[in-house]
Amino acid sequence: MLSPGKPIGPLQAGGQTGLAEMNRQVAENLDTIIGTLEVDALQSDGTADAR
DSSP states (O other): OOOTTTTTHHHHHTTOHHHHHHHHHHHHHHHHHHHHHHHHHHHHHSSOOOO
16 A cells, blocks of 8 residues: 655654654554455455445
8 A cells, every 4th residue: 555664754864753653653554444444345245446
């Protein structure tokens, strides 16, 4: 899904490691949510709905 480090890397280089870590955790959570929704969609009707 997201490539961790690319959008967050400049924050770390600028000394904003706390903000970078928070954004990394949000990105991981979103990946988990999206993956769960995709699995649920596949299980509910057998196809992925690509809207």
